[in-house]
Amino acid sequence: MGAFSLPTSIPLDYYLILSAVLFVTGVVGVITRRNAIIIFMSIELMLNAVNLSMVAFSAFLGDVAGQMFVFFIMAVAAAEAAVGLAIVLALFRNRRTVYVDEVNIMKW
Amino acid sequence: MELQVLLFTIFAIGAVTTALLTITRRNPVSSAMNLVAHFFMLSGLYLTMEAQFVAAVQVLVYAGAIMVLVVFVIMLLNLGKEQQLAERGNAVRQTLAFATAGMFAVMMIMAVVGGPSGKTALHENAAMIGTTENIGQVLFTEYLFPFEAVSLLLLAALIGSVILAKRHIKEEA
Numbered sequence: 143m144g145a146f147s148l149p150t151s152i153p154l155d156y157y158l159i160l161s162a163v164l165f166v167t168g169v170v171g172v173i174t175r176r177n178a179i180i181i182f183m184s185i186e187l188m189l190n191a192v193n194l195s196m197v198a199f200s201a202f203l204g205d206v207a208g209q210m211f212v213f214f215i216m217a218v219a220a221a222e223a224a225v226g227l228a229i230v231l232a233l234f235r236n237r238r239t240v241y242v243d244e245v246n247i248m249k250w
Numbered sequence: 251m252e253l254q255v256l257l258f259t260i261f262a263i264g265a266v267t268t269a270l271l272t273i274t275r276r277n278p279v280s281s282a283m284n285l286v287a288h289f290f291m292l293s294g295l296y297l298t299m300e301a302q303f304v305a306a307v308q309v310l311v312y313a314g315a316i317m318v319l320v321v322f323v324i325m326l327l328n329l330g331k332e333q334q335l336a337e338r339g340n341a342v343r344q345t346l347a348f349a350t351a352g353m354f355a356v357m358m359i360m361a362v363v364g365g366p367s368g369k370t371a372l373h374e375n376a377a378m379i380g381t382t383e384n385i386g387q388v389l390f391t392e393y394l395f396p397f398e399a400v401s402l403l404l405l406a407a408l409i410g411s412v413i414l415a416k417r418h419i420k421e422e423a
Contacts, residue, residue: 152258152298154369155362160262160295162358164269166351171273173347179278179324183285186316187269190292193304201299201380204373206388209380210396212304213389216311217400221407223316227323228411234327235417 157198165191176241178230182223189219257298265291276331278324282317289313300372301380 168191171184193212200208234240268288275281289312296305378384389397 150252150255151371152254153371154367156258156262157295157299158362158367159359160265162355162362163266165358166355167266167269167273169354170348170351173351174344175273177278177329179320179329180273180281183281183320184273186285186312187272187288190289190312193308194292194295197296197299197301197304201301201372201376202367202369204375204379206379206384209301209304209385210388210393213307213385214396214400216307217404220311220316221403223319224407224411225414227319228414230323231326231415240327240329 154198154202157202158195161191161195161198164188164194167191176243178233178240178242179227181242182226182230185226186219186223189215254298257294261291261294261298265295278329279321282321282324285320286313286317289317299380300377303380303382303385306382 165188168184168187171187172181175181175184193215196208196212196215198208200206200212230240233245237245239245265288268284268291271284272281272288275284289308293305293308293313296302296308
């Protein structure tokens with residue numbers, strides 16, 4: 143082998159760093175986009191980044207609790223998707239827009 | 251274990267790329283399609299950690315159910331490409347937003363790099379805990395109460411979304 147050798151297995155830290163990068167991608171999506179549906183998709187990105195670190199901890203520590211949490215997070219995300227999209231629909235029906243900066247009725 | 255390294259590299263690059271495409275595409279439908287691809291990449295990453303059940307549920311629930319709902323709403327609202335507001339050129343606010351996100355990223359990555367976990371390989375039980383059999387076993391014994399609570403949550407979400415999204419029919423006196 144030369145000076146550079148490929149790792150033979152992926153350490154836990156790599157999964158955690160990947161998860162952090164994906165989470166921040168979601169955060170940037172939420173703060174830069176105007177479309178409520180894309181903001182909603184960015185929130186899903188963040189939820190999935192957390193799921194990734196949960197599964198990583200679960201697999202590397204040999205504890206099933208992490209994967210149980212992922213299961214419940216998915217159920218909550220499904221509920222959130224249904225309610226969130228219903229709110230977007232109601233918003234569009236009343237204001238003819240899905241751009242969050244044009245919705246200011248709750249702004250003080 | 252070389253296969254795990256190869257698959258992790260492919261899926262990690264794929265996941266980051268599709269996530270970036272999701273938040274940068276102007277067209278909401280292509281955003282949604284990239285998010286579906288992202289969920290498949292994550293599912294692959296779960297498989298590199300021997301979490302078979304979570305990988306299958308990821309594809310079924312996220313790529314299958316949730317994204318169908320999202321695409322359906324996008325089509326229903328007939329959304330076009332998102333235009334950028336001209337007066338949105340608020341450079342200070344934009345810079346602050348990216349600086350905050352960047353500092354957050356640095357903070358999280360430093361937390362991992364600064365205190366390495368020392369775990370370099372999967373736990374020897376990893377292949378055993380991720381199976382549907384084991385997950386079901388634990389779910390219906392140790393986690394039975396949260397499981398029932400989640401069913402209640404889903405019912406509440408179901409009723410809530412119907413009430414929110416339904417048309418208001420005028421009362422005919």
